[in-house]
Amino acid sequence: MSNIVIVGAQWGDEGKGKIVDYLTVEADYIVRYQGGNNAGHTVVIGDDRYILHLIPSGILHKDKICVIGNGVVIDLADLYSEIKGLESQGISVKGRLFISQYAHLIFPYHKALDKIKEERKGLEKIGTTGRGIGPAYVDKIARTGIRVGDVLDRDVFYKKLEDNLKEKNEIMSKIYGLGSFVTKDIFDEYIQIAGELKEYIADVSWILNEAIDQGKSVLFEGAQGTLLDVDHGTYPYVTSSNSTCGGACTGTGVGPTKIEKAMGVVKAYSTRVGEGPLPTEFPPEFGEKIRAKGEEFGATTGRPRRCGWLDAVVTRYAVMINGINALAVTKLDVLDELETIKICTRYECDGKILDRFPNSIDILKRCKPIYEEHPGWKTDTTGLTQYEEFPQELKNYLDRIEELLEANIELVSVGSKRDQTIRISKQCEAKC
Ligand code: IMP
Secondary structure, eight states, X not given: OOOEEEEESSSSOSSHHHHHHHHHTTOSEEEEOSBOTTOOEEEEETTEEEEESSSOGGGGSTTXXXXXXXXXXXXXXXXXXXXXXXXXXXXXXXXXXXXXXXXXXXXXXXXXXXXXXXXHHGGGOOOOOSSSHHHHHHHHHTTOOOBGGGGGSHHHHHHHHHHHHHHHHHIIIIITOOOOOOHXXXXXXXXXXXXXXXXXXXXXXXXXXXXXXXXXXXXXXOOSOGGGOTTTSSTTSSOSSOOSTHHHHHTTTOOGGGOOEEEEEEESSEEEOSSSOOTTBOOHHHHHHHHHHHTXXXXXXXXXXXXXXXXXHHHHXXXXXXXXXXXXXXXXXXXXXXXXXXXXXXXXETTEEEOSOOSOHHHHXXXXXXXXXXXXXXXXXXXXXXXXXXXXXXXXXXXXXXXXXXXXXXXXXXXXXXXXEEEOOHHHHHHO
């Protein structure tokens, strides 16, 4: 397998974790490049269910190397408990996980600021996960952040933490009327965890580039989705990192010429957690039904996800922004019982028809979806193992997605288990 980025083509929660897990068999290295423990991947293997927030799901394959790139923001305590959790489930992590010394750290004051800022915004809130992601990236961009490598030097770390807390405590007390954080308390906790994690910290750009030069395959695992990208998403209702393909380069130090494929993961319907427009959102009762069938509750916060029809305006945009040249369509089984299935192909806004995703959140808020209707396949797909067995209505639905998105579907998923993933090779069907 070549080097490939797996990217969400909607608002996150497309089922990337499962696709990454499936493709990991063919990869040598699996890399997270952005975001933090705001993400959550659920992977089901046999009767075991694993929920991962920071560590790439490739860790569940015993012979793979996993990497957390410089573009990720790390809550050290959470990372440590994720490692311990995996070990308690019999998964050994030592020697198979490398963490960039350039990745920025999330501190308790980032989480406190995330929560209080959201509270103060009231109705204008973004609906963040409260994990301190935004404030940690603010410090990174403001060049005051503290990186993983800093914690390895007690003096450097203490000085940086002290400097940061002078400012943060003032903001906490004077602007928000909150209590202060004590340097020594945070210092002691982080130094203790850093001691445990020392052997995982590495210069991952070198590791990855050398591996690629030796012909190894790297799988870049995107978190969140295209529409949550801080530049290309539905700003300000986005996360604070580049969740699109470009983030794989800046977030690891691997250049774009070394990545051959961008696989977009598209859920057969849309979901979104948190605030912000979702043009194809279902009416409440139907939304409830799909949410229950699709188990659409956040893996990180448990929040119910808003659900809607597949939006080809959104996913076409994602194909362009990421240079997607292969698709994986997930959770088709959730639509198994439906009489008809809708796809939004265009929007209507202020009397105009829009083919392109609008470049303004205010326009997007006013957009009404224009749908085409497809007959449902009304077949239990969860036991299907090959494309040839698919009901014709399902084949037609997939063909239409390919046509609208101008990219080939290579994988489809019809359930949460590993063996409920089907590779599509229509050339074979045509030839056989
Ligand atoms: P933050 O990343 O916690 O700052 O949250 C910003 C927005 O991104 C909120 O709407 C979150 O619900 C959303 N978000 C963050 N991570 C995920 C994810 O992994 N899946 C889906 N939505 C996410």
